[in-house]
Each structure stands twice: as C-alpha cells, then as structure tokens.
Amino acid sequence: MFFLQTLKSENKEYDKEYTFVYEIYDIRFCYLTPDPFLCKKCLKKDEQIARKISFDKQGRPYRENLCLPYKKKYLH
Numbered sequence: 001m002f003f004l005q006t007l008k009s010e011n012k013e014y015d016k017e018y019t020f021v022y023e024i025y026d027i028r029f030c031y032l033t034p035d036p037f038l039c040k041k042c043l044k045k046d047e048q049i050a051r052k053i054s055f056d057k058q059g060r061p062y063r064e065n066l067c068l069p070y071k072k073k074y075l076h
Contacts, residue, residue: 016054016055017052017053017054017055018052018053018054019050019051019052019053019068020050020051020052020053021048021049021050021068022039022048022049022050022051023048024039024043024048024049025043026043027039027040027043027044030043030049033049033065034051034065035049035065038065038066038067041067042067042068045067046070047067047068047069047070048067048068048069048070049065049066049067049068050065050066050067050068051063051064051065051066052064052065052066
C-alpha cells in the first residue's frame with residue numbers, strides 16, 4: 001500500500017524524518033489509511049495521503065498525517 005521515502009529534515013529540532021506515502025487512488029479504499037477523512041480530502045484535491053514520522057534528538061517520535069502532491073502517478 002505504501003513505500004518508504006527518506007527525507008532530510010529541514011527542521012533543526014528533528015534528526016530524522018520518514019514519509020510513508022500511500023498508493024491509494026480510489027476514495028473507497030481510504031479506510032485502509034490512518035486518517036480516512038484526510039485521505040478523501042487529499043484525493044479530492046488530486047494529492048496523495050502520507051504519514052510523516054519525525055524523531056527528536058531524544059528519539060521520541062512525532063507523527064503527522066498530511067497531503068502531498070504526486071511526484072509521479074502510478075499508471076496501470
């Protein structure tokens with residue numbers, strides 16, 4: 001359902017940042033995501049839902065669900 005994309009954190013507060021991008025293109029499958037309401041909102045804006053996990057210097061995780069523009073849509 002998703003792939004891992006490693007990003008370098010621009011925020012000095014966090015050491016590492018990972019973004020899990022869900023490959024869902026149909027609103028009917030948004031129930032598979034951590035935030036179905038946001039998933040539907042993202043798909044209606046022609047974006048994809050993602051979960052960003054950041055770790056601070058003490059190793060504590062911070063999770064955030066967000067919409068990201070498609071880099072390249074998967075075509076069947």
